[in-house]
Amino acid sequence: MKVLGLILAGGKSEKLGPLVYKRASAALPIGGKYRSIDFTLSNMVNSGIIKVGVLTQYNPRSLMDHLGSGKEWDLDRKKGGLFILQPYIGFSGEYWYKGTADAIFQNMTILRRGEEDYVLIGSGDHIYKMNYNDLYLYHFSKGADITLVTKDLDDSYDMREYGSVVVDDNMRILHFHEKVENPPSRKAFLGVYFMNKHLLMELLYSTVPNGGNDLLLDVILPRINELNVYAYDFKGYWRNIKKGVREYFKINMDIVCDRNVRDELFYENGKVYTKIKDFPPAKFTANSSVKNSIVADGCIISGMVENSVIFRGVIVKAGAKVENSIIMQGTVIEEGAVVKNAIMDKDCLIREGQKVIGDFEPVILEKRTTI
Incomplete structure (x- = not known):
């Protein structure tokens, strides 16, 4: 099975203040020598994805310098490889990405020309370790059109800052509430999508030209009763650095103080790859x-x-x-x-x-x- 990986890495977060004045949030340093994007990118590579597109926008220089040709992730290859997808001015006037759906729509060429049958979409701002092969098997076992990765969050997360998911006994998504004051459940969407490539293209072509620019809110949720949209529960460590300075600080302190977090992030389900620099030992x-x-x-x-x-x-x-x-x-x-x-x-x-x-x-x- 061939899967195209897309990483949404163009966002900024005012909650991170000076930390993102000169870099995208996906380029924020984590854990001594890594960048935020290293985790999602390494997850994809460790799961056998050899073609990855990184959609950048806000302050991309630091991120592009870090990614380079993709050789640290074994993505400097003739077939597949790493693609940096930035906004550009064309004859039709496209320039700044208006949302996640619009960003993918403006780069439809990577979908049309590829041999892949499926698309995995993740975020460069999230810190977690996951073998996506389990997600693929789950998707097919459910006969799903779209699978969204979710997690039951504990009290250390403010559910008002996350999309809340309501599912039936078979894990099919019935309702989705985006960042509401009183969420109906603590099952949150983690920003990871898996679906057929041709389905994604069809949905984008029918939505984005009509002004629907957000992949979740404008493309998927209006069709949640028409499509088989399932939730895949992730049980491991997961945090989102875009939630603010305290969240960024907590992630780094979790890595320092919690051996279980360190083991999960750096020793299970493959390595976390990053740009190598020629420094001597400490x-x-x-x-x-x-x-x-x-x-x-x-x-x-x-x-x-x-x-x-x-x-x-x-x-x-x-x-x-x-x-x-x-x-x-x-x-x-x-x-x-x-x-x-x-x-x-x-x-x-x-x-x-x-x-x-x-x-x-x-x-x-x-x-x-x-x-």
Whole structure:
């Protein structure tokens, strides 16, 4: 079975503030050396998908630099491969994507010319590990036209920020409520679609020219009683970084503090692939103290680091303290400085003796900030 993978990676989120001023949310650094998109892209590759289109739009430079030719994911190949699908100006006037359905519609060529029979659509903003082969088998066993991946969310999620799904005893979707104040269930849609390619093309051709630009709200839900739309329950770890700074911070802290999350994300159902950089191993001097933290390659640690994620090439000098923080690539924390409950973007400089301490929410320092 041949499947085309499409990753929606063009969105931004005002909830992420300075973290997405110069990058798409799909390019946000995660867990020491990864980017958000690495998880969905690796899931596809590990599930045997060898042709993937990434639909970009907002601030794509960082994302495109990270993806390159796709060689780290074994997608630099003659047949299939990685395709970066950006908006463009054509004779018909198309330019900015108006929604998820419009984005795919403007790139209909990748559907028409491909030999694939099915399409898997996911998001570059979601952090999870999944073998999509189980989803394929479920889809065929149900005789489904469209299968949506869902999850029963616990109390750590605010259901008002997610689409709530109501299903029958056979998991066929009866109703869908998009981000309502009082959701009827805690079964949420995770933004992953699986369907026949020709069905998708037919639905897009009949909807987008008439102004329906959202794949879920305008294309699928109005036909939910006509089509066999089923829910596939995912049982593993799943978070969406677009929900805000606290969600982004929680994801990284989950990776640091919860061994079950680390094992699931990085050791089960294949590897998570990412862009390789030529940094030496991390160096820890005699004065350093590191507890319960992730320290990536290229770092030099001479101070104290605790409950933190330290990305590549970070320098923590003697006497400096870093606690409960996310420190991105190239940042330097000088002697005696204190960083606590903070998120520092790339190439920041915290001078000797300075303090950066967050309160209820982590304080964020923009890229190349000097204090």
